[in-house]
Amino acid sequence: MPYWYDITAWNERFRNDSQTVHSLRKFRTRWLKQGRAFEDALSELAPNVADILRAEITPHPLTLAERLDSELDGATKLLFRTADGLMIETVILRTGTGRVSLCISSQIGCAAACRFCATGQMGIARNLSAAQILDQVVQANQILREEDRRVRNIVFMGMGEPFHNPTNVHQAVAALTSPLLFDYSQQRLLVSTVGIPDEMLRFDEHFPKVNLALSLHSADQAVRQDLIPLAKSVSLDRLQATLSQLQLSDKRQVMIEYLMLEDQTDRPGDAEKLIRFLENINAHVNLIPYNSIDGADHLRGSSQAARDHFANIVRQAGFPVTIRYSLGADIAAACGQLIQRENREIAKQMRSNPATT
Numbered sequence: 001m002p003y004w005y006d007i008t009a010w011n012e013r014f015r016n017d018s019q020t021v022h023s024l025r026k027f028r029t030r031w032l033k034q035g036r037a038f039e040d041a042l043s044e045l046a047p048n049v050a051d052i053l054r055a056e057i058t059p060h061p062l063t064l065a066e067r068l069d070s071e072l073d074g075a076t077k078l079l080f081r082t083a084d085g086l087m088i089e090t091v092i093l094r095t096g097t098g099r100v101s102l103c104i105s106s107q108i109g110c111a112a113a114c115r116f117c118a119t120g121q122m123g124i125a126r127n128l129s130a131a132q133i134l135d136q137v138v139q140a141n142q143i144l145r146e147e148d149r150r151v152r153n154i155v156f157m158g159m160g161e162p163f164h165n166p167t168n169v170h171q172a173v174a175a176l177t178s179p180l181l182f183d184y185s186q187q188r189l190l191v192s193t194v195g196i197p198d199e200m201l202r203f204d205e206h207f208p209k210v211n212l213a214l215s216l217h218s219a220d221q222a223v224r225q226d227l228i229p230l231a232k233s234v235s236l237d238r239l240q241a242t243l244s245q246l247q248l249s250d251k252r253q254v255m256i257e258y259l260m261l262e263d264q265t266d267r268p269g270d271a272e273k274l275i276r277f278l279e280n281i282n283a284h285v286n287l288i289p290y291n292s293i294d295g296a297d298h299l300r301g302s303s304q305a306a307r308d309h310f311a312n313i314v315r316q317a318g319f320p321v322t323i324r325y326s327l328g329a330d331i332a333a334a335c336g337q338l339i340q341r342e343n344r345e346i347a348k349q350m351r352s353n354p355a356t357t
């Protein structure tokens, strides 16, 4: 049975029936581009075609468990439950201009175990399937349809390391950018990684216009690997060489994400190291204010003065610098925070009683 996003397989199956191929195309437009509910998208199809889809497609592999709307700004956090009871987060970000970005998850938990990240502290890592990754976009667009909006930009900045789940992430990106499915241009997507060199290059080759972000956070090897245990196996030299091989241009700079941590990453000397690291790389630096998380009491976010000073040093070296404005502070914006404990509990139950899961 083909997945709903496997266009080649569906077309092959109905290759002698052009009318069905045509009505399937209409259905996909209504469902994926217009954000209609599955049953509504089926309503204009011939009954026999609608019955085939009802019988063979699982439209929503995720169940929306909770929706939290920020009272401060245009953020909505969606908490989804997978079939085996684990939770993931997706965030809708509405900007003042009316544009909407969606922050999606690619894994449950994350093996990189970054000290500052609630997802990394979750103690469980499981890949999301391509259908689960895509369902976050499908369900967000259904919510946004009620507001006459559609997701415009999609960022893989939710839970998980996308390049630890490359097969499913490649499939999901191919579906999102396929004119026959979601029809987003590659430029509307951004994949953020902690830095998995081979996978970054492979992705760049397949999707040369999808934006890439590297979560660097420090250009000092000792500090970086202290914050990101996975960095012990990836040297800064290797990362630098990887960045220099990406297909960058005026329209596609690599985004360097840099977490501002007091006395660890935010000193003027740290800015100088960052500038040296980025020499000859077409990069845009995004400074990230730290959202404190449980169990990381030794980490403190930088003051605004330190952040501004750092930004000025990097700007003077010729790099565009932005400071990330964190939306949804009142709905626990730091990804994974809300569900960290719940997932740990479920994972513990699974381990102690595997027969029931």
Ligand SMILES: C[S@@+](CC[C@H](N)C(=O)[O-])C[C@H]1O[C@@H](n2cnc3c(N)ncnc32)[C@H](O)[C@@H]1O
Binding pocket: 116, 117, 118, 119, 156, 157, 158, 159, 160, 161, 162, 192, 193, 194, 213, 214, 215, 257, 259, 288, 289, 290, 291, 292, 293, 334, 335
């Ligand atoms: C959750 S990660 C997911 C994508 C990928 N694994 C990565 O690290 O780039 C997305 C971004 O959130 C940042 N982040 C994680 N925990 C944070 C926190 N407590 N405060 C601020 N940013 C955080 C990460 O450093 C990363 O730049």
Ligand code: SF4
Binding pocket: 110, 111, 112, 113, 114, 117, 118, 119, 120, 121, 158, 159, 160, 161, 193, 194, 215
């Ligand atoms: S910051 Fe990214 S790589 Fe690090 S633990 Fe969190 S999700 Fe994983």
